[in-house]
Amino acid sequence: MMENIFGFSISPSSAINMDKVDRALFEELCRVEPDAVRCMACGSCSATCPAAAFSGMSIRKVLLCLQRGKEKEAFRMMSNCMLCGKCTMVCPRGINTRRLVLSISRIYGKEDTK
Numbered sequence: 001m002m003e004n005i006f007g008f009s010i011s012p013s014s015a016i017n018m019d020k021v022d023r024a025l026f027e028e029l030c031r032v033e034p035d036a037v038r039c040m041a042c043g044s045c046s047a048t049c050p051a052a053a054f055s056g057m058s059i060r061k062v063l064l065c066l067q068r069g070k071e072k073e074a075f076r077m078m079s080n081c082m083l084c085g086k087c088t089m090v091c092p093r094g095i096n097t098r099r100l101v102l103s104i105s106r107i108y109g110k111e112d113t114k
């Protein structure tokens with residue numbers, strides 16, 4: 001094994017085969033909430049999010065996870081959202097992030113994100 005020879009191991013590939021990702025729910029989300037594709041990943045929402053510091057909650061990452069078929073990871077982050085709405089006040093794109101979180105929960109069938 002490589003590890004035995006060189007003293008280190010190679011991390012498993014994190015490549016995602018997008019051809020195998022079912023994007024039906026994300027497309028439905030975009031239809032209901034066009035804001036889902038307006039995010040420019042600036043991170044302002046995470047910087048102001050009270051949950052981000054202790055849980056890693058990030059709207060930007062949630063959207064990326066959903067696009068890449070990593071729903072479990074997205075919902076792990078969203079379970080820490082308190083729906084306080086602070087992120088909505090700072091988004092430079094004017095995205096109603098709080099409403100977006102609620103729409104994601106509804107469309108992905110996770111009404112209760114806790």
Ligand code: SF4
Pocket residue numbers: 045048049050051052057059080081082083084085086087088097098
């Ligand atoms: S609504 Fe959720 S994501 Fe937005 S700032 Fe509050 S806890 Fe963070």
Ligand code: SF4
Pocket residue numbers: 038039040041042043044045046059060090091092093094095097
């Ligand atoms: S503040 Fe708005 S544009 Fe910036 S990462 Fe958050 S949702 Fe996206």
